[in-house]
Amino acid sequence: MIYQGKARYPVTEIILHCADTRPDWMAGRPLAEKVAEIQRWHVQERGWRDIGYHWVIDRDGAVAPGRRETEIGAHVEGHNRGTIGICLLGGYGAKADDPFERNFTPAQAVAARRLIGAIKGRAAIQKVSGHNNYAMKACPGFRGAEFLSAD
Ligand SMILES: [Zn+2]
Known part of the structure; x- marks a missing residue:
């Protein structure tokens, strides 16, 4: 199990996001620099x-x-307690009901499945969802986030 914060909320859900960046955003730079840039935002x-x-x-x-x-x-406003947020780089201009492969790469699908599987191995995940399940947003920019669930 994973527990969050002083109140120890149990993690039960994974919520997917996109960075809303163009496919070539910071291309060729180390991922750590990209993460640092998102952190700066x-x-x-x-x-x-x-x-x-x-x-x-x-x-x-x-x-x-x-x-x-x-x-x-x-x-995710109102859904941060007990959830893990995963952000996929890309997704600029994506629509909520786009197919995954329109805005993201096959390597991202493989990595997301593997990461979700690993999190499921250490937390009692009941649900994998997208940001737009909880907000009127395009994020994560593809339909059916649960398809990345490793079940
Ligand atoms: Zn989001």
Whole structure:
């Protein structure tokens, strides 16, 4: 089990996001620099204490950590307690009902499935959803987030 924050909320859900970046955003730069840039948006521009997501998946399938899983994230208003936020780079201009492959790479699908499977191995995940299940947004920019569930 994973518990978040001082109140120890049990993690039961994974929520997927996109960075709303163009496919070639910061291309050729290390993923750590991209994560640092997203962190800068969240800390300097939104005033949060850290990057809002727990994990970030690059276009080539590389995975980098964001906020620790044992901390409450900042990625879905009203649904941050007990959820893990995963952000896929890309998704600029994507629509809520686009097929995954229109805006994201096969390597990202593989990495997301693997990451979700790993999280399921250490937490009692009951649901895998997309940001737009809880907000009128296009994010994560593809339909049926549950297809990435490793079940
Ligand atoms: Zn989102």
